[in-house]
Amino acid sequence: MTESASPLFERVAIVGIGLIGSSLARALRQYGVARAVVGADRSEAVCAKAVELGIVDVATTEVPVAVEGADLVVLCTPVGAYAAVAETMADHLMPGAVVSDVGSVKQAVVRDVAPSLPPGVAFIPAHPVAGTEHSGPEAGFAELFQGRWCIVTPPPGAAAEAAEKVADLWRRVGSRVEVMEPARHDRILAITSHLPHLIAYTIVGTAADLEEETKSAVIQFSAGGFRDFTRIAASDPIMWRDVFLNNREAVLEVLQRFTEDLTALQRAIRWGEGDVLQERFTKTRAIRRGIIDAKQA
């Protein structure tokens, strides 16, 4: 496509230079999506590191400075910080600018960000469903979004042109884009991402509470399934705290279903009901096949 040659945005401000922020900054430059990329982070060390690694053109601890003159601002901090960031930057946004984000919850970010933005600035939330268990600017890489989904969730009445530009950005960095309502996003991600992380944090936490001798054996023999959970449970604690605090209803609802199902299996183990176990364990295979067929394995 000839469009790929010309940048979509003149100046993009990335607020929060962690795993996702730094990966996006790298991708925007590598794929020529932005003419300039400015980074903002509350940590001076992170700002220095981002410039040193060539992730951004310039970096600052001052959000108002970073967003000045930017035609796109992407919030990449933990979602619990959005409201304060939005308030801080509101008066400094360029008329016609687009504000977006990469947060793992979407209803709460609409609630927290939209009210602060001046008229003429569009808020188009997005969520790239991609990541690793590593954190920080050094962990980012431009290819992180290749072949992964990005879910764009324009609130009712959002400017269609702005939404299309944000979708284009994600396609240009290699993602497939799906547009959906914030509420539907939050329900689906509660199952595919939030509950799995909660469960992984729990089981690794249960192991962490064991007495020392058993704990070192657990580490030694972790290859039987446990180590996969430890990888998930190594994700950033602040980010995940904010996800659970901001998608409470959907997480509690699916957690309730999970607990009922687990209790049923617990009962089958206690009473030696092999047929119940076998039937449940067989049922899950169709889902795995679906994931393989959808090329998401």
Add this chain to the structure above:
Amino acid sequence: MTESASPLFERVAIVGIGLIGSSLARALRQYGVARAVVGADRSEAVCAKAVELGIVDVATTEVPVAVEGADLVVLCTPVGAYAAVAETMADHLMPGAVVSDVGSVKQAVVRDVAPSLPPGVAFIPAHPVAGTEHSGPEAGFAELFQGRWCIVTPPPGAAAEAAEKVADLWRRVGSRVEVMEPARHDRILAITSHLPHLIAYTIVGTAADLEEETKSAVIQFSAGGFRDFTRIAASDPIMWRDVFLNNREAVLEVLQRFTEDLTALQRAIRWGEGDVLQERFTKTRAIRRGIIDAKQA
């Protein structure tokens, strides 16, 4: 080592030619650990496939025929079948033969196998902590055990020489060997393997019960953590049914701890206790570091 050149066993009978049985058969031949490998499986199709793929020298559906003249017999069926297999083969075992296995539980297999064996036949249970989510003889490969732990659990009074030979076998196919009591094995594996599988089966089962439209979205956006659980939950249902039925006490005990911890996190989410969430999510990182340091990541 010059010992590597000469076979440890003349004739090894592998009973149950699934993922582990076929991998072990391949490894025994590839690394010159056995002069001949005989396979037994109750499925004629599996026997034919095992010979066709060159996994074993010969294969039969008759366990007594397979164990005739074998100086080592390795049970590789689901553990629920062990008692019947042991009874069937007992009268056909060669004096001085060693019987071993690869099951994921160890107290129950001592209970089920040892009483049937004639005097002069040693039972040395073992558990290679290795595997994939795939099943059947085609899924096996000789390198499966490389760098993985194998836990050998000789019952009290077991012949030391036989235990050492079984340990040697696993070292020769690339494993690191740890010797421990059956009861300790079952407690540790309940945490590192059995509970993770139960949890994974549960969460994927919870998703399988969702209405169709949501289910296809869950498959589409599974990259956020869920797909890792589906891989674990794709493991063989019969094998896992038997594991839970045969390590009931240890699994129920650790499941109880897990449920308490999950309930505490659920409560923290409901009441918005961010500090509790953050503290628990931070605590798990030490375990992950331990696994990386132990080179089991």
